[in-house]
Amino acid sequence: MQRIALGIEYDGAAFHGWQSQPHGQTVQDVLEQAIGQVAAQPIRVHCAGRTDAGVHALNQVVHFDCAPASVRPQQAWIRGVNAHLPSSVCVRWAQPVAADFHARFDARARHYCYLLHNHPVRPALMHGRLGWHHHPLDAARMQAAAQALLGEHDFSAFRAAECQAKSAVKIMQQATVRRHGELIIFEFRADAFLQHMVRNMVGALVAVGNGREAVDSIARLLASGDRRRAAPTFSAAGLYLVGVDYAPHWNIPLPARIMPALFEI
Incomplete structure (x- = not known):
């Protein structure tokens, strides 16, 4: 068997999340079908982090195993698989990895970015790719409030009720909020994230930015561990899985600086 790692980009608006479902309308489903066409065998992929319906990815990392008879040139796992994928999904890179590499369990950190359009009028061209809030927001207040998220905490106040994670304790390595014109950019990096965690943190920070809640x-909220005290879950539209960190010896490409290139930020 040979193990292959892929970097996947997708627009999540057309899918019911990452994880395979009977109706087949998930990113995992279409990716497995496309890889299977090239490999000429059934394929199961494993990802670094499951994304919810409507959430996008710039560098989702996955791996899969194929039999010796199914080994293909590296470009076949890119151009060949892309030929069988819908236009909203593509393979950005592919490479063989060690047999003991695991996209999820070997990940050291995940990077998420939330893009929020802060303007009285909702976006049209970027509909489904940006969150939106029509009241003015104070990015400096949100940046100050976000610093409380750094470090190791129990993030129960920001997890979904249906979250199946064994522990709500995570280590937040980055939590920044900045403004670029009408766009507010939230960036988070942690060892792992709970279900809806980023969207719930964004919702709570927006409540600070519009003056409804104090900076502290x-x-x-963190200290309370009570999800009922926090703001509603924010829209999935502006959320992007930007990349995943691994130890250098796995030779996995670093998260690309794609966000500035796309949005001039």
Whole structure:
């Protein structure tokens, strides 16, 4: 058997999330079908982090195993698989990896970015790719509040009720909020994330940015561990899995600086 790692980009608006479902309308489903066409065998892929319906990815990392008879040139796993994928999904890179590499369990950190259009009028061209809030937001207040998220915490106040993670304790390595014109950019990096965690943090920070909550409300929410005290879950439209960190010896490409190139930020 040979193990192959892929970097996947997708627009999540057309899919019911990452994880395979009976109706087949998920990113995992269409990716497995496309790889199977090239490999000429059934394929099961494993990802670095499952994304919810409507969430996008710039560098989702996956791996799969193929039999010796199914080994293909590296470009076949890119151009060949892309030929069988819908236009909203593509393979950006492919490479063989060690047999003990695992896209999920060997990940050291995940990077997420949330793009929020802060303007009285909703976006049209970027519909489904940006979140939107029509009241003015103070990015400096949100940046100050976000610092309470850094470090090791129990993030129960920001997890979905149906989250199946064994522990809500995660280590937040980056939490930044900045403005670029009408766009507010939230960036988070942690060892792992709970279901809806980023969207719930964004919702809580927006409540600080519009003056409904105090700057120290994020710290108080963390301490409470009570999801009922936090703001509603924010829209999935502006959320992107930007990349995944691995130890250097796995030779996995680093998360690309794609966001500035796409959005001039």
